[in-house]
Every structure is written in structure tokens, then in C-alpha cells.
Amino acid sequence: MYILKVALVSIVLLSGCATIEPYNYGPLKQAAPRSILVLPPMNSSVEVSAPYTYLSTVTRPLAEKGYYVFPVSVVDTFLKENGLPTPAEMNGIALDKIDEIIGADAVLYVDIQDWGQKFQVLSSVTVVQGSVRLVSVKTGELLWAAPINAQYNPNNNSSGGLLGALVVAVVSQIAGEISDNTPQVARMANNMAFNSAKRGLLNGPYKIEKSSY
């Protein structure tokens, strides 16, 4: 029964690749952005630390995709010094201003809906839930969008079977050193969103294709 469950979950996961409608990459291909400005996220979760925790996890997957990513802390400091103290105000900057002052080809807007540890009856689960939108600075056109969703349940050995155990193993392997595990859960969510086979972000100009595949 167990193995059947695992197999089913795996097949659903994998066949997902075949049945999910591919993203319409027309606008992204046409705009072909080289650089991405990530603005500090908007936050409708109750966890006030969520925006800057997420911000610390998003440079890497974007850069590894081959884009120039503007230095998130430098940008944040710069915007604060220029009269925009909160993410809400930063997200309201007009695109022509971004073009003029930062020179980014595209902006990644992040919206966090739910974040952090939820205590349930028998266990606790760490949740990251939100979405990202990549917008062309020149035209305002939406180039790419994806949900950012992941959950981590450390006590999930009973319901998750092998799959759960694997997730636990993967997360605890990289989590170990710090007590706040939301960055790791955010990284899992990012990995699924940016590297999704049919709906992920296309590679940018700095991407080095691996020949070892």
C-alpha cells in the first residue's frame, strides 16, 4: 500500500511535466531581459520578517539562471536613503524611474501571502506561499509569472512515506546550521518555480550550459 502511494505521488509529480500546459514564453523571448531588479516583497502574511528573508534567497536562483541580479541590499539601502522606507513604497516606483535610475531590463515583483511556522495539533509545518511576476521595464508587459509554494513538515514520517522522508532529509541536510528554516523552505519553493520544466524561467545571457549532461 505504501509503495503504491509513493508510486502514485511520484507519477502524479512526473506526469505533471507532460500534462501541464507549457508557459507562453513569447513576451519573455521577445524582451530577452539581461538584468533583473528584485524589489523587496509585498507582504500580506503576519510574519513581518518574511520580505527580507525571501529577498535573501532569490538572488541565487535568478543569477544561476543566467541573469544579472541587482544587489538586493544595496538597492534596498539606496531606495531607503531616497525616501522610500518600506517595500510598499518601493513597489510603487514608476517603471520609467527604474529605467532611468537603475537601468534594469525587468523587475521581479514578489507577493508573499503566507509565511512561517504553523502549529498544528500534532506537529508544526513551515509554509512559504506567494507569487512572483517578472515585468518588462521598457513596456510594462508581464514576461513571466509563477506561484512560490512550499511546505516543510519535520514530523511528516507517517503521512509522507518515502517522499516525505526524502524532503525531510534534503531540508534537514541544508537547514542544520540556523534555527529559522524559512529560508530553506523558500529555496525549495524557488527551485520549483524557477526551474519548473515547462513553466520555469528561461535562461538568461550569462547562463553557462553544462556539457556534462
Place this chain on the structure above:
Amino acid sequence: METKIVVIGAICATALLLAGCTSTGSQYYWGEYEDLVYKTHHNPDEVPPSVQIEKLQADIDKAKASGKPVPPGIYAHLGLMHAAQGDKELALQSLMKEKELFPESAVFINGIIQRSMTSS
């Protein structure tokens, strides 16, 4: 028999998918950068500019040794830390290095340099 193979295949593929999360096949040498960004915003007392400069400089050296390039933003972040310490010369050098490695940063970097010149 066939279903057994499918099951094993599915499990292996899932494991591969998940293992992707920890993939070390990165294009850049990341070092402490993400952790420094996290702490800059959440535990700034732990990472004063002097500590960040030390760690970033160590990462730049390690990147060289590993043969991987430093990622976008490292030199700009290093420049910000030098500026926070009041060291304009080194701040300028770091910012110029970011621009040299990643010309996409030119508008932003030039603006920062220009404004810091006129404000002094």
C-alpha cells in the same frame, strides 16, 4: 514486473527531482553572500561592515581558488560595506569592479558614484 520497474523509476526520478534542491552544480561561487544579506536585515549587530568585508573578501579569494566566478552583486555589496565604514577609495574600487564584471549594472553604479561625489 513492468509495474515494478515503473515504481522504481518513479521513485528514482522523484529522488532526483528533490535532490535538485541541494545541487552543488552552481555556476557561481556563492560563499556567505546570502547569509550576509539575511543577517544585514535581521541581525545587523552580528554583521557590522568590518565583518562583512572580511567574509566577502575571503569569498572572493575562495572563488578564485575554486575556479568559479563571483556572482552578481558581491562587489557592489562589498562597496556598500566600504562606504559604510567611510572608506570611499575602496568603495569606489569595488563598485567599479561590479560594473566591469557585469556591465548591466552601469546605470545604477554610475548613479551611486555620481551622487556620492556630489554629496561630499
